[in-house]
Amino acid sequence: MFETILFSIILMAAVCLLLGVLIGFAVKIFAVQVDPRIEEIEELLPGANCGGCGKAGCSDFAKALVAGEAMPSGCPVAGKALLEEVAKVLGVDAETGEKQIALVRCGGDRSSSSRSELYNGVNDCASAMLIAGGPKGCSYGCLGFASCARACPFNAIEMVDGLAIVHEDLCVGCGKCLTACPRDLIILRPQSAKVNVYCNSPAKGAQKRKICSVACIGCRKCFKVAEENIEMKGFLATVNYDNPPQEDIIEEAKCPTGCLSTTTTLLKKFHSHD
Amino acid sequence: MNEELAKYMQITIGIVLVNNIVLAQFLGICPFLGVSKKLKTALGMCGAVIFVMTLASLVTSAISKYVLSKTFIYENSQINFKFLQILVFIVVIASLVQLVEISLKKLSPSLYGALGIYLPLITTNCAVMGIAVNNVDLHLSVFQSTIHGFFGGISFSLALILFSSLREKLDLANIPKPFQGTAIALITGGLLAMAFQGFSGLV
Numbered sequence: 001m002f003e004t005i006l007f008s009i010i011l012m013a014a015v016c017l018l019l020g021v022l023i024g025f026a027v028k029i030f031a032v033q034v035d036p037r038i039e040e041i042e043e044l045l046p047g048a049n050c051g052g053c054g055k056a057g058c059s060d061f062a063k064a065l066v067a068g069e070a071m072p073s074g075c076p077v078a079g080k081a082l083l084e085e086v087a088k089v090l091g092v093d094a095e096t097g098e099k100q101i102a103l104v105r106c107g108g109d110r111s112s113s114s115r116s117e118l119y120n121g122v123n124d125c126a127s128a129m130l131i132a133g134g135p136k137g138c139s140y141g142c143l144g145f146a147s148c149a150r151a152c153p154f155n156a157i158e159m160v161d162g163l164a165i166v167h168e169d170l171c172v173g174c175g176k177c178l179t180a181c182p183r184d185l186i187i188l189r190p191q192s193a194k195v196n197v198y199c200n201s202p203a204k205g206a207q208k209r210k211i212c213s214v215a216c217i218g219c220r221k222c223f224k225v226a227e228e229n230i231e232m233k234g235f236l237a238t239v240n241y242d243n244p245p246q247e248d249i250i251e252e253a254k255c256p257t258g259c260l261s262t263t264t265t266l267l268k269k270f271h272s273h274d
Numbered sequence: 275m276n277e278e279l280a281k282y283m284q285i286t287i288g289i290v291l292v293n294n295i296v297l298a299q300f301l302g303i304c305p306f307l308g309v310s311k312k313l314k315t316a317l318g319m320c321g322a323v324i325f326v327m328t329l330a331s332l333v334t335s336a337i338s339k340y341v342l343s344k345t346f347i348y349e350n351s352q353i354n355f356k357f358l359q360i361l362v363f364i365v366v367i368a369s370l371v372q373l374v375e376i377s378l379k380k381l382s383p384s385l386y387g388a389l390g391i392y393l394p395l396i397t398t399n400c401a402v403m404g405i406a407v408n409n410v411d412l413h414l415s416v417f418q419s420t421i422h423g424f425f426g427g428i429s430f431s432l433a434l435i436l437f438s439s440l441r442e443k444l445d446l447a448n449i450p451k452p453f454q455g456t457a458i459a460l461i462t463g464g465l466l467a468m469a470f471q472g473f474s475g476l477v
Binding site for chain 1: 348369379380
């Protein structure tokens with residue numbers, strides 16, 4: 001009996017020692033040169049391996065970061081301070097690493113835009129789109145079934161009277177809402193670009209006016225004030241995000257429909273209804 | 275048909291259909307539920323499992339045959355290490371997979387990229403362990419064990435691919451709220467296992 005116990009212990013110890021030494025040598029022999037930054041970043045990252053960034057885990061994300069395939073802001077868990085540290089290790093300077101946040105390019109809530117028909121199907125934008133293009137007068141605007149708000153892991157999208165509005169302070173720019181929107185209405189824009197055109201319809205001005213009171217009617221007023229900050233795409237003015245306009249453009253341009261605005265103004269307007 | 279061939283037919287068909295490792299032996303349920311959400315990840319897992327099971331069967335059956343099943347005589351007492359089987363297998367399989375992972379990283383980065391994170395995930399997977407123990411219990415030779423291990427991997431892959439394809443379909447179905455997510459996945463898995471009972475008695 002005693003021998004059995006003794007020899008079992010010796011056998012197990014020998015096996016483990018042998019395998020340990022073998023692995024130790026293998027690590028030395030098959031050592032692969034890796035960028036030391038990968039390990040450094042991996043230690044900085046939360047290490048929850050949640051997959052929120054779309055990668056297989058934190059180490060995979062660290063590899064993508066070093067390879068330049070991802071931005072630090074892709075990590076939805078990390079806070080601001082941590083992201084800055086990661087950016088420092090990567091050597092990304094503050095300018096190219098400017099935070100992107102989502103923008104819903106529509107300002108038409110229920111009171112300012114018309115509805116076409118009654119839809120009482122599944123409460124989901126993609127489903128609503130399948131039925132005659134959705135129950136909104138405008139076939140480019142926000143459908144208001146909150147698919148993007150449900151996709152947002154940070155509750156950064158508020159639904160106000162059938163319109164999705166992104167809260168600038170909560171959005172981290174993960175881009176999940178971009179794919180959730182069946183109308184491709186949501187884009188990422190630099191956080192500093194406060195002034196945006198809240199319309200996405202390329203239709204003619206008169207046509208848009210009939211169905212929506214806050215559409216861009218293509219009057220070119222804003223374009224005339226700041227040619228280098230605004231681009232005209234047919235009947236739709238868009239902000240040039242390489243050179244975004246300052247907030248005083250809203251005063252100067254006197255947009256007749258209030259389509260050129262900021263998210264703060266929009267939120268204020270809608271919340272004053274209550 | 276000679277007896278040799280019949281034996282191999284029995285091993286292969288037996289493990290893939292009749293005693294399917296997931297659906298009849300209920301081993302490896304954790305990756306079966308864990309990585310079956312998308313067919314693409316399931317395929318990666320299948321590749322890794324086939325690879326590891328084959329290798330683990332070869333090594334563990336050799337160890338069992340040449341070390342653990344031997345009886346040693348020390349002075350007056352006989353010592354047999356058969357009871358250490360599970361412990362030794364765990365340690366050996368885990369370090370074997372580590373070794374393979376380390377060398378693959380250097381020798382074949384493309385294969386390493388394909389098997390990727392799945393390799394370390396299954397170092398101590400119970401399906402791998404189950405095949406290794408079954409090899410010993412069924413008294414298979416080293417070569418037969420290797421075949422058994424390879425087809426064990428195929429058997430796992432069959433179940434996983436079927437299941438993940440079903441789950442991809444389920445994503446589009448209108449499932450009542452209480453059944454959404456893991457609940458309906460478990461029910462689907464159960465039905466699949468019942469369907470596989472139809473193969474029993476084949477070999």
